[in-house]
Amino acid sequence: MVLDYQIIAPADLHQEMLRLRAEKGMDFLVNLTGMDWGEEGFGVVYQLESTQTGEQINIKAICADRENPTLPTVSDIWDIANIYEREVYDFLGIIFTGHPDMRRIYLREDWVGYPLRKDDKPEEQNPLRMDAVPLSDETVCYEMGEDGKLVKRKNVIFEQDDYVVNMGPQHPSTHGVLHFRVALEGERIKKVDPVLGYIHRGIEKMNESMTYPQTLALTDRMDYLGAMQNRHALCKVIEEAMGVEVSDRVKVIRTIMDELQRIDSHILFFSCLCQDLGATTAFLYGFRDREKVLDIFEETCGGRLILNYNTIGGVQADLHPNFVRRVKEFIPVMRKGLKEYNDIFTGNVIARNRMEGVGILTKDQVIAMGCTGGTGRASGWHNDLRKLRPYDAYDRVDFKEITFEKGDSFARYMVRLLEIEESLKIIEQLIDNIPEGSYQEKMKPIIKVPEGTYYSAVEGSRGQFGVFLESRGDKFPYRIHYRSTGLPLVYAMDTVCRGNLIADLVTIGGTLDYVVPDIDR
């Protein structure tokens, strides 16, 4: 969809945002993208949404000063802006005045330059450093002084006598290379400070020098448990921008594939959570069933994990002749598997005690922190894009949006298990009537997207996965930004873990279900 935006001067930005929040009920900050517009200066695009009315407003703020770009913070209005603004600072060097914690978040603290600036040369200034990653206990906060000069103030992250435990980056239960610094009071958690970037691969910067079909390849490698959906989102935004309408067959294929991917991801969620809690048998059960999904993928796409299936205007290859039969065989097997999961783990007293009432997130919190997907739904937030703004074939299938009210670890666990069943239902309704037609629209050999700003999102395995695309009419994108599904979840860790036991950090992290390369991009 094309993004229409209002431009607001930096001086009025904070006032205007407060007004939108209060009068229009804009309580969900969907996405925040830092931009380098060259001559025009730096800036940020804010995408707001009201969870009550569904209305969306997009705001653009530009700071023309390329030497010292500053903007007022909105982190006091939307909690999640806290981490988004740090990301923008890290990559573009825009200073947000009033933000309590202006530290780099992905790159090393001694990194030189801001890689997403168009004139930055990150490779030249930053050779491989083999000394330990520096981590300071202090941070800075900038205020705008009376005379228009920036005033620097120190802020403390950890006090001198805080007891801080490092968890990660090499830890089997952080689901990748994530690093938490945890301050403890006895066994209770006082504060969690996530350090990201141990798998930051610079995908957004690489995309700027790739043609559109080339950019597709990297999406699968971000959230590899949502490979189909990620690529789907990028294809969708390019197709919408170019005005390409895909055939009905493609729509149905994409829907089925997305759901299979969701099942794959949720099974892996179950397996890993059980493994983290010490139930190795359940882990093996989960992987046994997951292999069946991978077999189906492999026949049609050729890959097990990295699928490379969606393309601009369709899909890479037609369905394998065995596809329908295999999927039909899989559905009852999965149902049986689900029953086994419930028998072996859901009812288990130990599992219950470790999950029930632990790590509670309220509905207001999940909205403020933008935790979409299963985590949001476990707290009673109806955020399923398949229901809110149905795309592809989702408007013609009947399924339930699973929500819970309690928002604890157990609710988050149950949401995923029940969603597997809903996904099976969706597949069942579609598998017998996949329409005939072409699986790939005819596209020009060189794909150029008309000038403009676009955004499109799909419901990924763990929340809203969106792609922000700005094009200048070239065969290369001017800027691509991915709305990561995991970043809000990691940001929520601090809030949700406070007051809980350190041992529960593993359970809570497991049930939030993030994938680290998707956070770091």
Next chain:
Amino acid sequence: MKKPKIKSIPYEEFNDNETFESLVQKLNENGVNIVVKSLDDLFDWGRSNSLWPLTFATSCCGIEFMAVCAARYDIARFGFEVTRNSPRHADVILVSGTIVKKMAPVLKRLYDQMADPKYVIAIGGCSISGGPFRKSYHVVMGVDEIIPVDVYVPGCPPRPEAFLYGMMQLQRIVKVENFFGTTNRKERDPFKKEYEERSEKILASQEEA
């Protein structure tokens, strides 16, 4: 030359036996007497069938590693199932996934913490050469820039069968080593010197910068 046997697979069916043979030659340069050699064989038989991997995964390839550990591919058939969470207990590190500049010092430290004799397998395009992220500003172009690699397993991600094949190749290397002669005495290891020289070069280039 001794031809190590891995399960029931004939020696000729392994690819790239030339590299392997040149490696064997280098390892055996010093020579040992027959009693020690027999002891070596016994030790190597035991070691090669109980290589404990470190649980180390940074991204996509790590998920395939989990699949290799699970029921269908069952890494336990080879004695690799004892995945260790601490580098101090591990014999082999499977670098599965992209290594970026921020992670590089961590990986180096993990490697240094492992007890000798230790082995490295580079899994996937990323850890061999940067893979699909070769143009990136934040990715290390191959882990052999930081730590010495014994076996490379190409793929993106490699299939589970390729993982197993790579691990069998490692078993072959372990089987032909002279445990008492060289492996156990690092000062005589022909590869150790190469590695140290390379590390020094990286450090020197850093100081320049």
